[in-house]
Amino acid sequence: MPNPSYRPSTQPRPIASQGHPCQGVLVICRPGFERDAAGELELAADRAGLDGDVGGEPGSGIAHLTLMSPCPLVELTERFPLERLVFARHRLFWFDRLDGLSEGDRGTPLVAAMTQSGFAVSSTLLGTPDSDAAKPLSGFCRRFAAPFERLLDKTNLLRPKKAHLPQLQVVFDSPTTAWMTLVTPGDGSPWPMGLPRLRMPAGAPSRSTLKLAEAFMTLLTPTEQEQLLRPGRKAVDLGAAPGGWSWQLAYRGLHVTAIDNGPVAPSVLATGLVEHLRADGFTWRPKRPVDWMVCDMVDQPARVAQLISDWIIGGHCKRAIFNLKLPMKRRLEEVLRCRALIEGRLKEKGPVDLRFKQLYHDREEITGYITLRQ
Numbered sequence: 001m002p003n004p005s006y007r008p009s010t011q012p013r014p015i016a017s018q019g020h021p022c023q024g025v026l027v028i029c030r031p032g033f034e035r036d037a038a039g040e041l042e043l044a045a046d047r048a049g050l051d052g053d054v055g056g057e058p059g060s061g062i063a064h065l066t067l068m069s070p071c072p073l074v075e076l077t078e079r080f081p082l083e084r085l086v087f088a089r090h091r092l093f094w095f096d097r098l099d100g101l102s103e104g105d106r107g108t109p110l111v112a113a114m115t116q117s118g119f120a121v122s123s124t125l126l127g128t129p130d131s132d133a134a135k136p137l138s139g140f141c142r143r144f145a146a147p148f149e150r151l152l153d154k155t156n157l158l159r160p161k162k163a164h165l166p167q168l169q170v171v172f173d174s175p176t177t178a179w180m181t182l183v184t185p186g187d188g189s190p191w192p193m194g195l196p197r198l199r200m201p202a203g204a205p206s207r208s209t210l211k212l213a214e215a216f217m218t219l220l221t222p223t224e225q226e227q228l229l230r231p232g233r234k235a236v237d238l239g240a241a242p243g244g245w246s247w248q249l250a251y252r253g254l255h256v257t258a259i260d261n262g263p264v265a266p267s268v269l270a271t272g273l274v275e276h277l278r279a280d281g282f283t284w285r286p287k288r289p290v291d292w293m294v295c296d297m298v299d300q301p302a303r304v305a306q307l308i309s310d311w312i313i314g315g316h317c318k319r320a321i322f323n324l325k326l327p328m329k330r331r332l333e334e335v336l337r338c339r340a341l342i343e344g345r346l347k348e349k350g351p352v353d354l355r356f357k358q359l360y361h362d363r364e365e366i367t368g369y370i371t372l373r374q
């Protein structure tokens with residue numbers, strides 16, 4: 001179990017610029033999905049051959065793994081890649097858990113914990129998960145960032161010029177508790193605490209346009225985004241109305257066939273790049289193969305998974321982004337079932353690149369990306 005209370009340091013350890021042994025893994029997830037995120041951590045630990053206990057307070061937006069024996073940061077970073085964790089928006093490695101923090105002085109115990117750890121870091125980030133209990137602390141995190149760095153600077157544990165050193169990320173999950181965590185440079189979510197703050201673009205008909213924008217940024221590498229989303233590419237949008245996803249594709253210059261029996265917003269049609277067809281998204285197929293298929297139809301996840309497999313097997317699209325609406329219970333099991341279903345059906349086609357993530361803009365759902373490996 002995590003350290004139950006903060007113990008002041010008596011004997012500072014020697015500075016450990018290498019190694020950084022951590023007690024376990026911390027993931028930030030959508031509040032309400034802690035069980036699923038913890039279940040996934042357990043599976044990942046099993047795969048990595050590591051023993052430990054998982055947990056996650058319902059509604060906290062956090063799930064954690066406590067290892068039986070500490071493990072070096074470098075090794076953990078390799079064994080728990082963020083892209084393999086569907087329910088994790090962000091993934092960090094914790095080395096201490098502070099309890100009983102007082103509002104008047106959170107800095108002293110934080111610095112003491114760092115001194116006790118002996119870890120040198122290149123930079124710091126203070127943040128909170130997305131939970132109701134923790135969100136009110138985001139103002140404090142912003143205000144305290146610079147004073148905290150000044151305090152840490154005095155210990156010689158903050159070394160901004162050593163970019164190879166990990167970043168210290170302190171996650172406040174309540175006014176009195178915090179997780180002390182580390183992240184290897186360039187690893188983890190590109191957004192602080194895994195929260196993308198995307199602006200709603202003018203002209204887009206619905207906020208769900210941000211979901212597809214986030215899916216591109218999260219599920220594709222920057223090179224893939226550049227190569228695969230070039231103007232002139234052809235896309236089909238199944239379950240398109242009112243047109244947020246079609247608008248996002250058109251905004252990038254793609255030509256879109258939008259399939260939905262419902263109306264598509266005039267601003268989407270006004271792009272001149274979207275053709276709307278009233279048809280059933282489960283049976284309609286394009287006459288010629290397209291580069292992209294995207295699908296946001298609300299239906300049984302296994303039915304959508306079958307549909308996606310049909311499109312890829314039939315060569316109707318090169319790649320697809322799709323949403324799987326999850327049931328209320330046994331959500332991780334459903335994700336694993338859909339993954340197995342798709343991989344099983346595509347076996348004959350060769351290796352498949354199948355990525356899943358519960359995005360910040362996803363609610364009771366996850367988003368998938370699929371293509372055949374070249």
Ligand code: SAM
Pocket residue numbers: 206208209238239240241242243244245246259260261262279280281282296297298
């Ligand atoms: N992605 C859209 C956007 O960004 O505006 C929102 C899609 S909304 C969540 C789901 C849409 O799927 C609805 O407009 C619904 O009419 C459509 N839909 C559901 N079943 C369908 C089917 N069998 N064929 C075509 N459209 C379907």
